[in-house]
Amino acid sequence: MTTHLIETDKLTRWFGRLIAVNSVDLRVPQGSIYGFLGPNGAGKTTTIRMLLGLIRPTAGTVRLFGAPLREKSVEHRGRIGSLVETPAIYPHLTGRENLEVIRELRGGTRAQVAYALSVVGLEEAADRPAGHYSQGMVQRLGLAQALFSQPELLILDEPTNGLDPAGIHEVRDLIRRLPGEYGVTVFLSSHLLAEIEQMATHIGIIQQGRLIFQGTPDELRGRYQDYVRLQVDQPEAAQQALRQLGWQAEHNGNHHLRVAANGPADAALLNTQLVTRGLNVYHVELEQPSLEDIFLQLTAAPTVPAAGGLS
Amino acid sequence: MNALGRALRAEILKTRRTLALAMTVLAPLIIAVIQFAMYMQNRNYYLGRQAENPWLSFNQNVIVFWSLMMLPLFVTLETALLSGLEYNRKNWTLLYTLPVPRWVFYAAKELISLALIALSNAAMFGLMLLTGIILQAINPGYGLSAALIPWANMLQAYALVYLASFLIISIHLWVSSRWPNFVVALGVGIGATVAAVLIFQSDWGRFYPWTLPGLLALSTTNKADLSMSIPLFLALGAGGGLIFALLAGWNITRRDVL
Numbered sequence: 001m002t003t004h005l006i007e008t009d010k011l012t013r014w015f016g017r018l019i020a021v022n023s024v025d026l027r028v029p030q031g032s033i034y035g036f037l038g039p040n041g042a043g044k045t046t047t048i049r050m051l052l053g054l055i056r057p058t059a060g061t062v063r064l065f066g067a068p069l070r071e072k073s074v075e076h077r078g079r080i081g082s083l084v085e086t087p088a089i090y091p092h093l094t095g096r097e098n099l100e101v102i103r104e105l106r107g108g109t110r111a112q113v114a115y116a117l118s119v120v121g122l123e124e125a126a127d128r129p130a131g132h133y134s135q136g137m138v139q140r141l142g143l144a145q146a147l148f149s150q151p152e153l154l155i156l157d158e159p160t161n162g163l164d165p166a167g168i169h170e171v172r173d174l175i176r177r178l179p180g181e182y183g184v185t186v187f188l189s190s191h192l193l194a195e196i197e198q199m200a201t202h203i204g205i206i207q208q209g210r211l212i213f214q215g216t217p218d219e220l221r222g223r224y225q226d227y228v229r230l231q232v233d234q235p236e237a238a239q240q241a242l243r244q245l246g247w248q249a250e251h252n253g254n255h256h257l258r259v260a261a262n263g264p265a266d267a268a269l270l271n272t273q274l275v276t277r278g279l280n281v282y283h284v285e286l287e288q289p290s291l292e293d294i295f296l297q298l299t300a301a302p303t304v305p306a307a308g309g310l311s
Numbered sequence: 312m313n314a315l316g317r318a319l320r321a322e323i324l325k326t327r328r329t330l331a332l333a334m335t336v337l338a339p340l341i342i343a344v345i346q347f348a349m350y351m352q353n354r355n356y357y358l359g360r361q362a363e364n365p366w367l368s369f370n371q372n373v374i375v376f377w378s379l380m381m382l383p384l385f386v387t388l389e390t391a392l393l394s395g396l397e398y399n400r401k402n403w404t405l406l407y408t409l410p411v412p413r414w415v416f417y418a419a420k421e422l423i424s425l426a427l428i429a430l431s432n433a434a435m436f437g438l439m440l441l442t443g444i445i446l447q448a449i450n451p452g453y454g455l456s457a458a459l460i461p462w463a464n465m466l467q468a469y470a471l472v473y474l475a476s477f478l479i480i481s482i483h484l485w486v487s488s489r490w491p492n493f494v495v496a497l498g499v500g501i502g503a504t505v506a507a508v509l510i511f512q513s514d515w516g517r518f519y520p521w522t523l524p525g526l527l528a529l530s531t532t533n534k535a536d537l538s539m540s541i542p543l544f545l546a547l548g549a550g551g552g553l554i555f556a557l558l559a560g561w562n563i564t565r566r567d568v569l
Contacts, residue, residue, distance in 0.1 A: 049567075049568065049569075050403075052407075052408045054404060054567065055567040055568065074410040075406055075410065080408065082405070082408045083405075084401075084404040084405070085404065086401060087400070088400055088402035088403075088404060089400060089402075090396060090401075090402070091400075092327070092329060093325070100324055101324055101325060102409070104321040104409055105319070108409075109312075109316055145405060167547075264527050
């Protein structure tokens, strides 16, 4: 049975008359990189703040590590590292001193400071004021703060926001290494699908406060139809033959057909069936919607109830 | 208490190389320089006053300026700077996710504020003595001989002024923690201090938080009628400060971190 480090049930938050998060049921499996995806203003940061106990839900519950989140309970916070929006640094202190502040508050050791600096590759810049760091270095320092106590769960809100391409690459590379090398489960929000696609093993898509999909990237792709594009010498005859065989085939003008299919095996079968009926096939192409297409379709459509299940 | 000790050490670390720390000496230094300039400028007036211990009148000038004008403004600035350390980059979002109860952070902020204001009072006392000694070295006619320093009287005055400032420290820490905008904190501080100068002499002045340090400073000098009110001023200043800090901590730690 899958262990979920984060579970929410009907998590809801109103701000006055505006509903920011609406009955969200999150399931974040242990050992996953869970990409929490949604356009700006969709409710990602509000959800994260509720997971971290920074704001109270209007309704619903949060369970972390299998136990209900209680506002005044601090035990579970020792098992979580977080980075919400901008890194919380003191620019007049050096990178090392910033981690010393965390060490004092968490009650850690100097070895943990060195460990956190090494994980994010900031050893050489550790004794420079953090105010002189590049944005990428500040972000890595924020990650070092989050990783300081070697947490079981890392919650990151838009961790590559404002970074240049090199900084984005550095941070993504670091996050990808975390589950394998350090056994960390990562919950990561972003409005960039490409970012989530490159890192996440699981995806949750939120729009207008509602979770409209939750599952693996393959499950997300699986919810959308593949097509095979064919170029044939006799399109009308080919369309009739395929329909008789039970395919949904559309004639797209000239010599092109578009057939609803299910993966590369269907593409090969279609080719064989047409050729054995004496119809020449010039070109076969499998058309799979990209995650970006799916995301745009999902977030462009009017909000629908949460869909997709997670094993 | 272990968590509070750790949070306090973190607060001390955070004040390294900050304006908040530098101001604990700079603010009293301004008063000391003004006092020095005044004595040099009006040399003949001060040289002629030998009726009482010259240190008493010398200190009265310093401590009244300090407690009535500079200290309330300094408390405003100091608490705004300390709160700004957390607000400038929304650091509460990190602090409140650490395995430390929320009240500990506010208590540590209150304690570091009290400690820095104590440091500034000590600096004011030290700089006052130093200024007197320098003036005496320039012209022995001032009568500010080190042998005449009334240690007990003056130390008591600074201690009382400090205790009476607890209430404004707690009020300003709450204001600067409640409203992240620096302008709000400074506006409240400047407005309250200007009002303090206006109502200082009125009956209501005895119950106005921003006049309490000044009234205690006067009560330890030569105002016999005020000396009767020292317990009241202390109860309002120190006791009120403690009660206000508890209420403020309860209010701040219950707030959502948006």
